[in-house]
Amino acid sequence: MTYSRTTKSTKHSPQRSCTVCRAKSDKSDLIRVVRSPDGRAVVDAAKKLPGRGAYICPDSDCIEKAKKSGSLAHSLGVLPNEKFWNELEECAKTFGVNVNLKVRSVLGLSRKSGNLIIGTDNIDREKRKLLVLTASDCSESVRKFADSHENITLEMNIDELSETIGTRGGVQIVGLPINSGFAKKLMSLIKRERGNAV
Numbered sequence: 058m059t060y061s062r063t064t065k066s067t068k069h070s071p072q073r074s075c076t077v078c079r080a081k082s083d084k085s086d087l088i089r090v091v092r093s094p095d096g097r098a099v100v101d102a103a104k105k106l107p108g109r110g111a112y113i114c115p116d117s118d119c120i121e122k123a124k125k126s127g128s129l130a131h132s133l134g135v136l137p138n139e140k141f142w143n144e145l146e147e148c149a150k151t152f153g154v155n156v157n158l159k160v161r162s163v164l165g166l167s168r169k170s171g172n173l174i175i176g177t178d179n180i181d182r183e184k185r186k187l188l189v190l191t192a193s194d195c196s197e198s199v200r201k202f203a204d205s206h207e208n209i210t211l212e213m214n215i216d217e218l219s220e221t222i223g224t225r226g227g228v229q230i231v232g233l234p235i236n237s238g239f240a241k242k243l244m245s246l247i248k249r250e251r252g253n254a255v
């Protein structure tokens with residue numbers, strides 16, 4: 058009975074709240090900032106520095122708001138300087154690059170765990186509500202099919218998608234149960250990536 062199966066995605070990972078928007082995310086998906094022992098605001102890329110810390114989404118929206126509202130300064134108890142903001146923006150950009158790798162890894166894991174539904178026929182047969190993901194170069198008819206579901210266009214083409222999920226090729230569309238941890242993870246990753254692109 059696959060419905061009740063526990064997947065890897067449900068395993069506990071430490072959650073933290075963004076100090077600006079308060080949204081909870083995996084610690085690994087947020088940037089840590091600290092007030093260093095000598096009283097400066099520092100971007101803690103490795104998440105290892107000692108000191109009073111806070112977390113922020115790697116997205117330009119939250120960084121802009123942090124600048125304007127002073128919420129980050131408040132969390133750290135120190136006013137960040139210009140260099141800090143530049144570092145934070147650089148760090149957020151790096152996160153954006155890594156997102157596509159993470160998306161690939163989630164897709165690969167969901168395939169291995171048997172949660173990934175491949176192709177329009179299988180998606181059509183599925184009774185559960187699905188999040189549907191299409192290759193960037195999928196056909197017109199697949200695009201139309203996808204539009205009848207909640208769907209996201211991936212930033213990878215058919216060859217890349219096929220390779221990511223370890224099939225021979227020609228995969229234009231995949232689906233994941235919308236309530237699965239995999240789908241939720243993908244949605245939050247992609248939302249963040251698209252936010253960064255703006």
Ligand SMILES: [Zn+2]
Nearest residue numbers: 075078114119
């Ligand atoms: Zn945030």
